[in-house]
Amino acid sequence: MKKVLKIFGILLGIVVVLIVAGVAFVMFSFPNAEPAPDLTIEASPELIAHGEYLTNNVSLCFVCHSEINRDLFAEPIVSGTEGQGRDFFGNNSNFPGRLFARNITPAGIGEWSDGEVFRAITAGIAKDGEPLFPIMPYTSYRHMSSDDVKAIIAYLRTLPAKEGESRKSELNFPLNLVARMIPKPYEEQTKPAASDSIAYGKYLTRIAACHSCHTQHDSQGNPVPGNEFAGGEPFPEKAGIIRSANITPDPETGIGNWSKDYFIERFKTYQKPEMQEIPMREGLNPTVMPWYAFSGMTEDDLGAIYDYLRTVPAVSKRIEKFTPADEK
Ligand code: HEC
Ligand code: HEC
Numbered sequence: 001m002k003k004v005l006k007i008f009g010i011l012l013g014i015v016v017v018l019i020v021a022g023v024a025f026v027m028f029s030f031p032n033a034e035p036a037p038d039l040t041i042e043a044s045p046e047l048i049a050h051g052e053y054l055t056n057n058v059s060l061c062f063v064c065h066s067e068i069n070r071d072l073f074a075e076p077i078v079s080g081t082e083g084q085g086r087d088f089f090g091n092n093s094n095f096p097g098r099l100f101a102r103n104i105t106p107a108g109i110g111e112w113s114d115g116e117v118f119r120a121i122t123a124g125i126a127k128d129g130e131p132l133f134p135i136m137p138y139t140s141y142r143h144m145s146s147d148d149v150k151a152i153i154a155y156l157r158t159l160p161a162k163e164g165e166s167r168k169s170e171l172n173f174p175l176n177l178v179a180r181m182i183p184k185p186y187e188e189q190t191k192p193a194a195s196d197s198i199a200y201g202k203y204l205t206r207i208a209a210c211h212s213c214h215t216q217h218d219s220q221g222n223p224v225p226g227n228e229f230a231g232g233e234p235f236p237e238k239a240g241i242i243r244s245a246n247i248t249p250d251p252e253t254g255i256g257n258w259s260k261d262y263f264i265e266r267f268k269t270y271q272k273p274e275m276q277e278i279p280m281r282e283g284l285n286p287t288v289m290p291w292y293a294f295s296g297m298t299e300d301d302l303g304a305i306y307d308y309l310r311t312v313p314a315v316s317k318r319i320e321k322f323t324p325a326d327e328k
Contacts, residue, residue, distance in 0.1 A: 023177065030180040031131040033123065036115035043154040051155030054148055057296035058208050059141065061152070064088065064101045073278040074270055074292040083156065084108075084164030088135065094236060097171040099133060103164030104156055117153050118146075122186035133169060133179045134221060142184075143206035145191035182221065194300065201308025204301055205229075208294070214244045230254070230315035235288040240324040242288045250314040263306045270295035285322040 041047075055061045065085050067078040085108065088099040102108055109117055109127075116127045124131055124138035132138060141149070171179055192199035205211050215223045216232045231246040248254040255263070269275050270291045280286060294302075 026177050026180055031125060031129075031183040032185065033119075033125045033129060033131075033183060034185040036113060036119040036125075036127075039115050039118065039150075041114045041150045041154050041157075043157065047151050047154045048158055050148075051151035051153070053296075054207075055152050055155050057293060058204065058301070059137075059144075059152065060208070060290055060293045061104065061156075063290050063293050064136075065104050070286075071280055072276065073280055073284060073287065074276045075286070075290075076276055076292050081162075081164075083159050084162040086165055087167070088169075096175055097169065098167075099135060099169045099171075100165050100167045101136070103162070103166055105159045105162045105164065106157060107161035107163060108166065109156070110161065114150075114153055117156070118149055119186070121149055121152065124183035131180050131183050133171060133175075134182050137209045137212055139182065140206055140209040140212050142186055143189055143203070145189045148191065148207065178220065194304065197304045197307040198311055199308075201304035201306070204305050205308060208297075208305075210247070210305070213288070214247050227315065227317070229309065229312050230317045231319045232317065237286050237288070238325065239286055240322055240326075242286060243319050243321050244288070245321065246315065246317050246319050247309055248312055248315045249310055250316050253316050253318045254314060255309070256314060258306075260303055260306050264299050264302045267291060267295050267297065267302055268299070 062077050062082045065083050067081040067084075067086050068075045069078055083103065083105040085101050085103040088101045089095050112120075112127050119125050120127070120132060120136075120138070122138060122142045122144065124134065124136065126132055192203055194200050211229065213233055214229045214231050216227045216230070217223055229246070229248045231244045233244045235242045235244070246254040249256040251257050258266075276292060278284075
């Protein structure tokens with residue numbers, strides 16, 4: 001018996017040593033980061049205007065880095081808070097830790113070099129070299145051309161400096177370790193010409209994070225194979241769990257029956273004041289889909305996204321979009 005206990009003790013010791021070594025390895029070897037690139041952005045009015053469009057209507061930085069009005073279905077950004085950041089989930093979820101989408105106005109990142117902001121957006125590394133949690137969609141933004149990233153930075157520099165969220169996020173184990181392993185250095189991306197509608201639409205679905213919200217991920221944050229754009233990714237909200245829609249061309253469970261005009265109209269309708277003012281009320285599911293911010297996308301860009309989505313494999317997968325909190 002004693003001998004068995006002794007062997008067990010030794011084995012337990014080995015396991016503990018392995019775990020400690022594993023944690024130490026991840027802490028010291030990751031994140032996989034390069035020094036921030038050495039760059040100075042020459043801001044022209046055209047570059048700033050392009051950055052304004054990408055920031056507000058395509059890559060939607062302010063949907064997370066501002067206060068949003070959760071009393072309205074369209075969850076619009078509270079005017080005047082653009083870029084000042086927020087306590088990301090507030091007390092609205094069971095997220096294991098606290099996440100702060102910090103201030104990205106000049107009061108927050110004014111001291112960061114252009115290269116440091118560039119690295120945060122495309123490689124998920126903050127100024128201090130620490131990894132950003134991938135809810136900050138750098139895994140989508142790493143598909144952006146450097147010119148588009150520069151346009152966004154040029155625009156952010158023009159925002160009025162506002163006091164805002166400056167608290168540091170805290171992640172519980174093991175999320176803090178997982179988050180260290182996801183960053184990787186940015187590689188230059190080519191932006192397809194707008195005339196190459198399908199390739200350009202694919203580019204937009206990456207930098208607008210359609211792909212990341214509409215594809216289900218496993219517990220390690222990797223897309224589940226065969227599920228591209230087939231929806232089902234869960235978003236836990238106070239009212240219950242929302243799941244993203246199947247936007248593959250499957251006619252029954254996806255958007256195969258949608259015409260291009262109807263697709264564009266589904267977004268554009270949120271430009272109407274009456275759509276923006278629909279109150280959240282009992283019986284109405286919240287939507288995590290940032291309809292309102294995307295409604296400012298040009299019809300050409302929405303059309304290119306539609307053209308690309310027609311070409312992805314149709315996946316037959318029926319999504320239950322909402323499970324109320326009391327049933328989960
Ligand atoms: C889906 C939500 C979301 C979107 C969209 C988003 N961010 Fe973030 N961002 C976050 C969160 C959350 C953090 C904090 C991550 C952490 O602390 O680990 C963050 C962190 C950052 C940081 C680091 C700030 C600091 O003080 O360390 C920068 C810079 C940044 N984001 C810029 C942007 C830009 C530019 C865009 C648009 C191109 C953008 N973000 C879009 C959620 C988002
Ligand atoms: C932050 C996550 C998120 C992002 C980013 C996102 N979606 Fe969604 N989307 C959702 C969720 C959740 C739903 C389901 C709720 C709803 O329909 O309002 C949805 C619904 C939709 C629908 C409605 C489908 C139906 O059957 O009614 C379409 C179309 C759509 N998204 C297309 C897109 C496109 C195109 C993009 C990129 C430009 C995109 N989404 C980006 C989360 C997201």
